[in-house]
Amino acid sequence: MVSRFLHLNGRNIIVAGLLGSLGDGFCQIFMEDSTSSSDRTFDPTRNLALTLFNASYVGYICNVVYGIYPKLNARIRGDWLLKSKARGALLATTLDNFLHVPLGYIPAFYVMTGSIKGHKWDKIEDELRHHWWKSTWMCWMFWIPFQAVNFYAVTPRNRVVAVAVANLVWTAMLDYVAHH
DSSP, X not given: OHHHHHHHHHHHHHHHHHHHHHHHHHIIIXXXXXXXXXXXXXXXXXXXXXXXXXXXXXXXXXXXXHHHHHHHHHHHHOHHHHHOHHHHHHHHHHHIIIIIIIIIIXXXXXXXXXXXXXXXXXXXHHHXXXXXXXXXXXXXXXXXXXXXXXXXXXOGGGHHHHHHHHHHHHHHXXXXXXXX
């Protein structure tokens, strides 16, 4: 059972975790405000939080969610939708960005990374409330165009890896918003 899980999901989990770690590292080293490069410090707990979030959420949960979209497409619009790749990509992009992202991904990001960093619930909730709209809006600007292409042109088996690669840039952006 464990070997089957790792066989099906291991690549996505490892790639997403590594790229999430790189995105956070880039953000901490090159994007954070400081007066000089010698003032910059690297926070390993924050990097661990981003690595684990990306590995588990992007590497695994997105894999599960993306597998649900074709089934929802068929139920929402009937089998004709599955016959049109463009319509299927449009509906999957819409579901992902206007349902999954604001109600699942963004809250999970703040709750999971805050918990791993040892923040109390009140602080996590405040950060989520304070940053939710800006994080969601930035997500739409970045991910809607990417996901439209991803759901249209990338094979289902490789969608999570494509997201993990794009997530390298996205993690640095979201990380920057979450820490400013």
